[in-house]
Amino acid sequence: MSHKLEVGDHVTWNSEAGKVGGTISKIHTHDFDYKGHTHRASKDDPQYEIKSDKTDHIAAHKESALTKTASKQKS
Template identity: 35%
Template sequence: MAEKEFQTGDHVSWASHGGRAYGVVKDKITERTHVRGRTVNASPEDPQYRIRNDHSGRDAAHRPEVLRHEPS
């Protein structure tokens, strides 16, 4: 399966404890960093995306395979 690609500003959703969560892609992470105190082991070969949650306003990092494009 081809890797999913997302752009800054894309509206996406992902599975969450309470159902589906929604947010906006802030940027693509391609190196090890921290998001909200958690280590994100991203690399150019295994990128993750920083997402701003629509409900909480908090940032989270997610792998592309768990994200789904949503209509804006």
């Protein structure tokens, strides 16, 4: 399966606090633990680690939750 997102891409996603933006820092193709939780990932359905633009918080999301943007947006 071909994936549209790569390390370094800027993406947005919806969170409880509204729309958030960040940069993909890592792509997981196997299950991994993060902050005490196991995140399920595979080559066909990877999880992406994203560093938030505003808080530097690291989040993990599947591709279906992410929207690629042209570049980092100013806030």
